[in-house]
Amino acid sequence: MFDKILIANRGEIACRIIQTAQRLGVSTVAVYADADAGAKHVALADEAVHIGGSAPHDSYLRGDVLIAAAKATGATAIHPGYGFLSENPGFVDAVERAGLVFIGPSAQAIRAMGLKDAAKRLMEAAGVPVVPGYLGESQDSAHLAAEAEKITYPLLIKAVAGGGGKGMRKVTHPKDFADALISARNEAMGAFGNDAVLLEKYVEKPRHIEVQIFGDGVDAVHLFERDCSLQRRHQKVIEEAPAPDMPPAMRLAMGDAAVRAARAIGYKGAGTVEFIADASAGLHPDRFWFMEMNTRLQVEHPVTEAITGVDLVEWQLRVASGEALPLRQDDLHINGHAFEARLYAEDVPAGFLPATGRLDHLAFPANVRIDSGVRSGDSISPWYDPMIAKIIVHGPTRAVALAQLSRALAQTQVAGTVTNLAFLGVLARNPRFCQGDVDTGLIERDLAALTHIPESSLARRALAVLVAANVPMVAQAGFSLWAPLRRRVLLAHQGDIITAVVEIFSPDRAQVTLGTKTLTATRGEKGWQVEGASFVPVTVVAGKVFVFAPEGQFAFTTVDPLARVFVGEAAGNAALASMPGLVKALFVGPGQPVLAGDRLAVLEAMKMEHSLTAARDGIVAEVLVQVGDQVEAGAALIVLEQEV
Ligand code: ADP
Ligand code: ADP
Ligand code: MG
Numbered sequence: 001m002f003d004k005i006l007i008a009n010r011g012e013i014a015c016r017i018i019q020t021a022q023r024l025g026v027s028t029v030a031v032y033a034d035a036d037a038g039a040k041h042v043a044l045a046d047e048a049v050h051i052g053g054s055a056p057h058d059s060y061l062r063g064d065v066l067i068a069a070a071k072a073t074g075a076t077a078i079h080p081g082y083g084f085l086s087e088n089p090g091f092v093d094a095v096e097r098a099g100l101v102f103i104g105p106s107a108q109a110i111r112a113m114g115l116k117d118a119a120k121r122l123m124e125a126a127g128v129p130v131v132p133g134y135l136g137e138s139q140d141s142a143h144l145a146a147e148a149e150k151i152t153y154p155l156l157i158k159a160v161a162g163g164g165g166k167g168m169r170k171v172t173h174p175k176d177f178a179d180a181l182i183s184a185r186n187e188a189m190g191a192f193g194n195d196a197v198l199l200e201k202y203v204e205k206p207r208h209i210e211v212q213i214f215g216d217g218v219d220a221v222h223l224f225e226r227d228c229s230l231q232r233r234h235q236k237v238i239e240e241a242p243a244p245d246m247p248p249a250m251r252l253a254m255g256d257a258a259v260r261a262a263r264a265i266g267y268k269g270a271g272t273v274e275f276i277a278d279a280s281a282g283l284h285p286d287r288f289w290f291m292e293m294n295t296r297l298q299v300e301h302p303v304t305e306a307i308t309g310v311d312l313v314e315w316q317l318r319v320a321s322g323e324a325l326p327l328r329q330d331d332l333h334i335n336g337h338a339f340e341a342r343l344y345a346e347d348v349p350a351g352f353l354p355a356t357g358r359l360d361h362l363a364f365p366a367n368v369r370i371d372s373g374v375r376s377g378d379s380i381s382p383w384y385d386p387m388i389a390k391i392i393v394h395g396p397t398r399a400v401a402l403a404q405l406s407r408a409l410a411q412t413q414v415a416g417t418v419t420n421l422a423f424l425g426v427l428a429r430n431p432r433f434c435q436g437d438v439d440t441g442l443i444e445r446d447l448a449a450l451t452h453i454p455e456s457s458l459a460r461r462a463l464a465v466l467v468a469a470n471v472p473m474v475a476q477a478g479f480s481l482w483a484p485l486r487r488r489v490l491l492a493h494q495g496d497i498i499t500a501v502v503e504i505f506s507p508d509r510a511q512v513t514l515g516t517k518t519l520t521a522t523r524g525e526k527g528w529q530v531e532g533a534s535f536v537p538v539t540v541v542a543g544k545v546f547v548f549a550p551e552g553q554f555a556f557t558t559v560d561p562l563a564r565v566f567v568g569e570a571a572g573n574a575a576l577a578s579m580p581g582l583v584k585a586l587f588v589g590p591g592q593p594v595l596a597g598d599r600l601a602v603l604e605a606m607k608m609e610h611s612l613t614a615a616r617d618g619i620v621a622e623v624l625v626q627v628g629d630q631v632e633a634g635a636a637l638i639v640l641e642q643e644v
Pocket of ligand 3: 164274292
């Protein structure tokens with residue numbers, strides 16, 4: 001076994017590798033770019049080397065700098081993780097030239113599988129079924145169009161150098177072929193510097209089923225399949241192992257085909273053979289085809305670890321250091337069922353836009369495997385993949401594991417950035433998914449229901465108000481049954497300003513009036529609970545109140561008390577910024593009469609535009625900001641003349 005290895009990666013995968021290395025008594029060297037100076041993987045490793053600027057090209061993609069860091073620290077092997085340089089044969093060659101071990105397959109195996117067309121040819125020769133199509137011997141547009149007619153529509157245009165769903169277009173009608181070809185080529189050129197494409201028959205009711213393989217250069221085994229059919233734009237969202245309703249004969253056939261693929265290239269290390277299956281009439285052993293092979297550890301490898309009990313990173317280290325495969329095929333068995341959900345900082349209603357921000361608060365349930373590269377207080381930076389964590393559950397049956405997933409998602413708390421947590425929660429309860437009736441189109445078909453953003457109920461708002469009111473824990477002067485302590489609370493929330501009055505009868509009993517509704521609440525051991533509603537946890541960080549309810553996580557920003565001056569006793573004298581943002585437009589000036597509901601200004605916040613409207617009829621007294629100003633939540637933007 002190695003004494004010391006360098007991990008040429010960051011985030012959750014770097015942390016994941018460090019943990020296994022430590023268990024095996026192997027010292028670890030982390031590397032970090034400027035943006036990651038305080039990152040979790042740096043803190044976990046035994047030592048860390050700064051490798052350059054935040055952009056991947058200035059750091060994590062600089063093979064020479066990584067190799068020099070390994071040399072300087074006395075590491076004898078490099079683990080590439082996934083992404084970055086993990087499938088770069090030039091890097092493997094350079095590592096070996098430097099006298100170091102690359103923890104992964106040979107450069108030759110990566111080259112053989114690097115281009116989809118060459119990989120498909122190789123697999124065909126090894127007797128592995130491949131998706132019917134045209135492998136792109138000629139790249140002439142007219143010739144490709146003619147080949148498309150032969151394949152018949154619908155079909156897929158795929159970049160031969162593709163990955164991560166890029167350079168891929170589905171074409172349903174011949175008239176759209178020419179345009180789709182141009183856009184696929186452009187995207188492929190931009191992403192991979194190679195615009196060659198191949199054509200593939202589009203498989204109906206497609207299920208993405210992949211087989212984990214492991215080789216030692218002499219022999220190879222498979223560790224069963226993962227179903228990654230829950231995808232959005234060809235990106236995996238929730239993965240599971242084993243595949244639901246997998247016929248035993250098909251499992252055998254797929255495992256065999258995958259091991260044949262590995263043997264055909266003398267494969268060493270962890271790899272994944274991806275297949276597409278036609279599930280239009282259930283799964284059948286003669287209806288799956290090879291798509292591509294990923295010559296690295298895969299993001300979703302933990303579900304395989306959960307059902308087989310194998311630590312794949314341990315196997316990677318042992319095989320790379322010269323050991324033979326730790327187990328034979330007959331020793332490997334499936335135990336129960338596992339799911340992984342990918343938690344991302346992203347703005348789901350805005351079309352799953354990647355988001356950034358400081359994670360003011362991050363908490364996960366116990367008894368669940370969490371692979372994460374960030375901690376409370378860390379930031380999701382714009383430089384890298386906005387993944388927060390992978391949430392992995394394992395149970396005796398699919399139904400039990402899925403219930404655990406739902407529960408784990410409901411108990412996960414993230415504050416400080418928008419996330420896809422609510423989306424994952426709804427997806428985990430989707431009836432078709434629960435039945436195991438999955439295909440790659442499921443998410444897109446149910447998108448409206450899955451991305452519906454829950455509204456906060458009155459009870460959740462009242463809870464936030466109570467927490468913001470900061471009710472003293474012990475009775476103070478001022479409490480009496482006849483004259484309860486009154487507090488006025490202003491909170492910015494979902495583009496609105498909530499004005500509430502809290503009446504405090506005792507340290508553990510209060511009522512909240514929101515508009516015309518009054519709710520009572522009591523305070524117990526765990527905190528406030530609003531009458532008629534379940535208990536839900538609340539966290540306060542830096543002037544913000546976060547309510548972690550099962551139906552959704554809601555953020556409330558306490559409004560600057562100074563802004564109350566403008567609101568005055570009769571609310572509605574001022575238009576306040578509902579959240580921190582940028583003033584995009586102003587529609588009124590001083591002296592101008594306005595009617596209730598008139599648009600006064602537009603604020604851009606969280607990548608969305610919010611209109612601020614007049615709360616009542618009146619005359620504009622003052623405009624306190626200019627277009628382009630950055631404003632804090634609760635800041636007064638426009639003030640109306642006092643009502644007479
Ligand atoms: P797959 O599971 O087939 O690799 P993914 O969506 O997981 O598909 O990954 C697509 C590509 O992006 C892969 O090259 C993967 O290595 C890379 N990638 C995915 N997630 C991350 C991440 N969190 N950090 C770095 N690279 C990533
Ligand atoms: P990438 O390298 O980008 O991961 P893949 O070839 O693995 O590209 O395809 C990505 C996804 O596209 C698959 O997981 C599957 O959902 C879909 N897909 C690929 N090929 C087909 C096909 N022939 N028919 C239907 N869907 C396909
Ligand atoms: Mg793929």
